[in-house]
Amino acid sequence: MAFETKNVEKNQLAAEVQALKNGGQRLLTMTCVDLGESFDLLYHFDLDLQMTHLRLTVPKGESVPSISGIYFAALVIENETQDLFGIKFEGLALDFGGHFYLEEEVKKYPFCKVTVGKTEKAGEGA
């Protein structure tokens, strides 16, 4: 079971995802991995029990285009990632503003390895 991913750039992301959707792929989920200086965003798709993975690497503090316009189901996942890792998604269909899981008192992104205060800019703390 090899794990093969296809690297994509931020500006190609929407086109790639749309192409996969046209090919009949279902969005399984997204995974965010903290790499220290940047985040790895993995998009997992499924067609006929076969998985396809896309990999998008973004530096900390940068925002990512949302795919919730293409796959509506992505909005839950993106809101979750936004809560837990502090990645901003642009054009989210339903934006909870980082309070999908977490209450307003929570002042840091709990899943980051070096947790970044929500009040300061996300890029500085990393």
Add this chain to the structure above:
Amino acid sequence: MATIVPFGPQHPVLPEPLHLRLVLEDEIVKEALPTLGYVHRGLETLASIRDMDQMVQIVERVCGICSCIHAHTYCMCIEGLMGIEVPKRADYLRVIWSELHRMHSHLLWLGLLADAFGMESMFMHAWRIRERVMDVLEATAGNRVIISVNKIGGVRRDMSPDQLRWVLQVADELEKELDLIKPVLTNDYSVKKRTVGVGVLTYQQAYELGAAGPQLRGSGVAQDIRMTGYGAYKYIDFAPVVEKDGDSWARTMVRFRELYQSIDIVRQLVSSIPDGELAAKVKGKPMGEIACRSEQPRGELMYYVKATGDKYLDRVRIRTPTFANVPPLLVMLPGCEMADVPIIALSIDPCISCTER
């Protein structure tokens, strides 16, 4: 005039805290907005302070009802990374326990659904039948719900021939009991009145919204991760249970027929279980990335594990089925009546502790 009615987090039909803000116009739901996070525990991050063996017990606690399957999938990931060949008997035992979990989960859910549409006696019957499965789990694995039988490389407990015979006997009894409640469930006018045509999810919607498990199969998509043949599923034959209609009734029927399917799978497994080792030797540390999937009672479960050659894993990501079923729920609710919201919410078999981890 739109009214906003909160549904949950405390609600008689919900065993777990799910909050929905329902925008109503008269009695009709126009929009539903979810709020999650009441039971968010951050179990994924525990990977950084608990080593990979201890994580087996941690991932079991993501969801009590399908604990064995969580641990099985996690172990599959680590075994895949380290190239461990699991002994055949261990594979069989894991799957037997998984199917027992599926049975008791579906029976629990059937009871809850019956309770939601006011059929108390069905609730009692379903839970009475479920108790037999719980007894099997307690006697064979040592605990009732979170059974802790999986470990990396195999299983920790064996089933004696007596116990295997007993499992077969329980499967027979279960089938008889199910035959008794089947006509009540399938022919009853009031059950159909509450479920047929309620919360319809079309084939297209189910597929595009990424619904999982009985939601997907209830809408006519024949997708069952067990068909990939992980564990011992490759040695037995079965076909996914599919219903066409996509309403709450279809989902009920999928789960009810899956009970029979599980009984059948357990029979096939018990009759062909090989002798042999229970666990393979585990040496070294995992390295690399992997994604594994399995079929839970509620749908497909995905684990993504990234390891860096340390005994602590870099990242464990758990995609639970209910998490995938939240968007379909939001699509099913608009247009239904307020009184049907509990039925629709329950028909996705929500497991909120799974969803939030």
Add this chain to the structure above:
Amino acid sequence: MLDMTATVLRNFLSKTHTRLYPFQVRETFENVRGNLDIRIEECIMCGMCQKKCPSQCITVNKEAKTWEVDPYACVYCGICEECCPTHCLFMPKDYRKPARTKELNQQLQLKGPEKKKKAKE
């Protein structure tokens, strides 16, 4: 309709499926992990159980020679029992009885590593 009548009659005539719990207690099955206990005189204070415990409910104090488990944090997985080098940990099948106070943290002491010098508090 008739299906239901049969079920009603059957339930009416058969025994109850529940038990009057405090008076009628079901036997627990063999090999059930009901409780965690230690034969303290065999313990060599290696601390392996403390290291392997997923819920970190065991505390082994090598100086004071104490072994302590927090039964409210223990998840009864049985990992400690398996990894114990002297097999002095064991899991009896009977569950702990309900108690009024929560202070029972089962603390046992030992004076001398392997000899029978046992002192309980």
